[in-house]
Amino acid sequence: NAGVTQTPKFQVLKTGQSMTLQCAQDMNHNSMYWYRQDPGMGLRLIYYSASEGTTDKGEVPNGYNVSRLNKREFSLRLESAAPSQTSVYFCASSDRTGRWPQHFGDGTRLSIL
Amino acid sequence: RKEVEQDPGPFNVPEGATVAFNCTYSNSASQSFFWYRQDCRKEPKLLMSVYSSGNEDGRFTAQLNRASQYISLLIRDSKLSDSATYLCVLQADSNYQLIWGAGTKLIIKP
Numbered sequence: 001n002a003g004v005t006q007t008p009k010f011q012v013l014k015t016g017q018s019m020t021l022q023c024a025q026d027m028n029h030n031s032m033y034w035y036r037q038d039p040g041m042g043l044r045l046i047y048y049s050a051s052e053g054t055t056d057k058g059e060v061p062n063g064y065n066v067s068r069l070n071k072r073e074f075s076l077r078l079e080s081a082a083p084s085q086t087s088v089y090f091c092a093s094s095d096r097t098g099r100w101p102q103h104f105g106d107g108t109r110l111s112i113l
Numbered sequence: 114r115k116e117v118e119q120d121p122g123p124f125n126v127p128e129g130a131t132v133a134f135n136c137t138y139s140n141s142a143s144q145s146f147f148w149y150r151q152d153c154r155k156e157p158k159l160l161m162s163v164y165s166s167g168n169e170d171g172r173f174t175a176q177l178n179r180a181s182q183y184i185s186l187l188i189r190d191s192k193l194s195d196s197a198t199y200l201c202v203l204q205a206d207s208n209y210q211l212i213w214g215a216g217t218k219l220i221i222k223p
Contacts (some may be wrong), residue, residue: 044213048210090156
């Protein structure tokens with residue numbers, strides 16, 4: 001039972017490069033989320049998808065785009081990476097939005113040089 | 114003021130001891146509260162929800178004090194495996210968003 005799977009686990013980019021972080025869940029959850037976690041700070045929501053076909057901005061959406069490809073998959077794209085986007089990125093899913101427990105992937109450690 | 118504040122620690126506690134830490138929040142309209150646990154370089158995992166009447170799960174007890182706007186986590190008979198960072202999380206309103214504290218680091222020593 002894989003739960004939430006993120007790829008890649010590690011990535012180093014140069015400033016200005018683009019990349020897509022992939023996330024898939026096999027729990028038949030409706031809602032999916034992308035967070036970033038920086039040292040000394042709580043997780044911050046980048047984008048979320050309450051259900052298949054919908055996406056909405058979170059607290060820190062600038063510089064990112066997302067796609068809810070189907071119920072299982074939710075990708076995060078950095079169009080032009082900046083050093084400020086160096087972070088650990090977590091994808092999560094839950095049965096519904098809000099108070100429902102969120103299940104996280106292992107995270108992607110992204111460094112922008 | 115941050116929406117959710119936690120003492121970053123670390124709390125260094127001998128094995129078998131009882132440890133407690135709090136989390137304060139600024140939005141009195143906050144509706145739901147949780148404690149998540151995060152091991153070093155791993156993903157957060159739900160430890161327990163926090164109910165108004167307080168709740169217990171084995172060695173762990175969570176309390177909510179709405180009047181003073183804080184939640185607490187008590188760990189009894191601490192184990193080495195309890196070493197982790199404990200994240201306080203709340204849902205501020207009926208919307209989707211969870212607000213995450215930066216976490217309290219706990220180190221259990223033999």
